[in-house]
Amino acid sequence: GDSVTQMEGPVTLSEEAFLTINCTYTATGYPSLFWYVQYPGEGLQLLLKATKADDKGSNKGFEATYRKETTSFHLEKGSVQVSDSAVYFCALSSGGSYIPTFGRGTSLIVHP
Amino acid sequence: GAVVSQHPSRVICKSGTSVKIECRSLDFQATTMFWYRQFPKQSLMLMATSNEGSKATYEQGVEKDKFLINHASLTLSTLTVTSAHPEDSSFYICSARPGLANQDTQYFGPGTRLTVL
Numbered sequence A: 001g002d003s004v005t006q007m008e009g010p011v012t013l014s015e016e017a018f019l020t021i022n023c024t025y026t027a028t029g030y031p032s033l034f035w036y037v038q039y040p041g042e043g044l045q046l047l048l049k050a051t052k053a054d055d056k057g058s059n060k061g062f063e064a065t066y067r068k069e070t071t072s073f074h075l076e077k078g079s080v081q082v083s084d085s086a087v088y089f090c091a092l093s094s095g096g097s098y099i100p101t102f103g104r105g106t107s108l109i110v111h112p
Numbered sequence B: 001g002a003v004v005s006q007h008p009s010r011v012i013c014k015s016g017t018s019v020k021i022e023c024r025s026l027d028f029q030a031t032t033m034f035w036y037r038q039f040p041k042q043s044l045m046l047m048a049t050s051n052e053g054s055k056a057t058y059e060q061g062v063e064k065d066k067f068l069i070n071h072a073s074l075t076l077s078t079l080t081v082t083s084a085h086p087e088d089s090s091f092y093i094c095s096a097r098p099g100l101a102n103q104d105t106q107y108f109g110p111g112t113r114l115t116v117l
Helices: none
Strands: A003-006 A011-014 A019-021 A023-026 A032-038 A044-050 A056-059 A062-065 A075-077 A086-093 A106-111 B004-007 B010-013 B019-025 B032-038 B044-051 B067-073 B076-081 B090-097 B112-116
Touching: A003 A086, A011 A019, A019 A106, A023 A032, A023 A086, A032 A062, A044 A062, B004 B090, B010 B019, B019 B032, B019 B090, B019 B112, B032 B067, B032 B076, B044 B067, B076 B090
Parallel strands: A011 A106, B010 B112
Antiparallel strands: A003 A023, A019 A075, A032 A044, A032 A086, A044 A056, A056 A062, A062 A075, A086 A106, B004 B019, B019 B076, B032 B044, B032 B090, B067 B076, B090 B112
16 A cells, blocks of 8 residues: 655754755555645644646745656755744545555754 | 535543534535544644545454445535544544546544543
């Protein structure tokens, strides 16, 4: 079945540092890939998505590129802020179900 | 953006009692709502999918008699944990899909922390 593997957290960075959160997936066919973010006390929000190979999703300074050859969708940001502290979930949907399969989430803590 | 609320945000109950969790879409109509369960440091697990006015579809391994789902209107779905036990303690999250036009869009509620003593 489909699965998503994310790096374990927490990831702790200083403000303005470069961020990478790794995500790899296993799926049949050609899934759509997503990153969701959950700020403290709030629901998950869609951060970005990509629907086909080599697509790059971007939002709020975050980027992720759909790499079919490595089955990866790593999340990056060039300069993180304290306000980026949250839990980040990588997810995929495939087979026309439109119901995402989530990774375990990676907690990001950014210190001033 | 679209907002989904959950109530209560946190509940503590005694073993053997039933607990109802509400999920509401505040500014849109949700043809489909989903219920997830999240254990500490683990991913969200889909429990069931509910469409307004019809019976919920449960994922394999989820007891439908234990987790009762009612999607009575286009803005409200409820999850009732019946005869709760300590192993039911978890974080329950709902999400709502606004319609058929954009099927990979879901809006998530903030979650409900259930603790069964």
